[in-house]
Amino acid sequence: MSSLDIIVIGGGAAGFFGAITAAERFPEATITIVEKTRTVLNKVRISGGGRCNVTHACFDNRQLVKHYPRGEKPLRFLLNQFDAAATVAWFEKRGVPLKTEADGRMFPTTNTSETIVDCLLYTARRLGITIRTSCGVSSLTRDEQDRWQLHLLDGEIITADRVLIATGGYPKADGYGWLPEQTEPLLSPVPSLFTFNTPGSPLLTLAGVSVTDAKVSVLGSKQEQRGPLLLTHWGFSGPAVLRLSAWAARELADAHYRFILRVNWTPTLNENELRAALQDFRQQNGRKQVVSQNPFGLPSRLWQAFALEAGISETQRWADLPAKPLNRLAERLTNSQFQVVGKSTFKDEFVTCGGIDFSGLNPQTLESKAHTGLFFAGEVLDVDGITGGFNFQSAWTTGYVAGLTIGR
Incomplete structure (x- = not known):
């Protein structure tokens, strides 16, 4: 049996980045991504008109955070660990060079989002990450051994030592109702963009x-x-x-x-x-x-x-x-x-203002202060940017930070 079971809830940009980072940092861990829909990385596919606006060519983090109506302060700290330059280098190292357009948006040189999807899928599979689709979670509880129990919509229960929640934003507050009791402060969600x-x-x-x-x-x-x-x-x-x-x-x-x-x-x-x-x-x-x-x-x-x-x-x-x-x-x-x-x-690029408040998380690891072993990344957090690659950058950054520490 593996020394550590990590489950990532949500097969989007932040979920994949968190899972991949964790697998590279903690190779002994067993890592599973569970996604409630039939396909993963759906937003990555449709973003930027099907080209995937990966990030923005703003390499001064003090300037970069000014493009976030919510989450500017915590993101400024997190970007010290993984910023836009790190994103460019990460994809380039894995054979996906990016190009900069006149307005600063950065896309894969292939001009298709499938390049990004293929890169993330290939990397996850190479690292032995299990991907389960059509696998929705109805609730999250603790068992007698203090391990996490994921109650799935079909009645199955799977357990994990650590859980990363990267489900994306919910349009209404009751969307967060499946999270554990006495959970992190929630800022009521409203639409943005x-x-x-x-x-x-x-x-x-x-x-x-x-x-x-x-x-x-x-x-x-x-x-x-x-x-x-x-x-x-x-x-x-x-x-x-x-x-x-x-x-x-x-x-x-x-x-x-x-x-x-x-x-x-x-x-x-x-x-x-x-x-x-x-x-x-x-x-x-x-x-x-x-x-x-x-x-x-x-x-x-x-x-x-x-x-x-x-x-x-x-x-x-x-x-x-x-x-x-x-x-x-x-x-x-x-x-x-x-x-x-x-x-x-706007198109299909729905973004939420609101979500899990950073005040309830460890600012260095994105682990819940109330629930040991529970981490958050991506748009489920109260962070959102304007258009131009900023929302993907916060997904890569928060996914990376959570993945880096989730196996400690």
């Missing part, structure tokens, strides 16, 4: 139009973000909106996802500065039609929509443009307001 539904928006017909730089904010709040913005047939998406949804996750949940979204389509200018720029443009382009001459590089369809909304006809020349429609146009460009009514999941 979602798009905004604006059913009354006059811009819904412009679905597919994108702006490279816009400022988005929640009216009556300090929450604002700036970056690319995408118009959709249900409302708004794109990096600026996703970042806003992450940083304002709790605020927007408390508002039941009903709020006013403000958009400045020319974020380098306020309304007065923009009005002055329009006046200058009018003087220099008097003979030209307003709807066909756009001084700010906005997509032509979007500019035309703003002009028509401001009461400017298609034949109106700049020289003949009255002050009132010019002022209305300035307001549309710098202070558009849209009633948000609900949210939509």
Whole structure:
């Protein structure tokens, strides 16, 4: 019989990384991954449009942690043990080189997530890790020998000396109900990384139009973000909106996802500065039609929509443009307001704000303070990043740290 039985609950990025690290560090241990669905590494497969955004090319950990709305402080400490540079080196050592794109996102050079999936599966099997799928856990208890008992959904009971929980986030607090009694503090989960539904928006017909730089904010709040913005047939998406949804996750949940979204389509200018720029443009382009001459590089369809909304006809020349429609146009460009009514999941990359609070864990090992031999890693923790490879990096980091110490 093996000297140590380790079971990892959850066959995702953090679970595999924890299991592999433990197998390399404690070769005498018997390690099993149990996954409730029929396949493992599902999120790895779909991430980044099927290319897998493995991490982000940010190698200064003080800067890296600024991309996490939750978990910044504990993650800063954990990154000292395994950071983005370590991730790049880990995959490269196993024959999977990564490449950096212009926005800092890092992908396998093969441009397919299957490369990452194959690497993790091959490494796990080479190390003798058992992988059990369609194997859901209904509860976790202790037996008379103080070993962990995993009660499976089919009635089977399996025992372990140590358990790593890497199940990912749950959309509701009752999802964590199978964990042991008197467990770690739980921060109630709410969604993060979602798009905004604006059913009354006059811009819904412009679905597919994108702006490279816009400022988005929640009216009556300090929450604002700036970056690319995408118009959709249900409302708004794109990096600026996703970042806003992450940083304002709790605020927007408390508002039941009903709020006013403000958009400045020319974020380098306020309304007065923009009005002055329009006046200058009018003087220099008097003979030209307003709807066909756009001084700010906005997509032509979007500019035309703003002009028509401001009461400017298609034949109106700049020289003949009255002050009132010019002022209305300035307001549309710098202070558009849209009633948000609900949210939509961004692709399939659901991320949870909330989860197991780090205060209930040993900050160096991610072991429960209340339950010896119980470890946590990945999105089940109260840590989440914006898009760009940051959520995978926290999965690799926390999985590695837990795996490094789980066999001690």
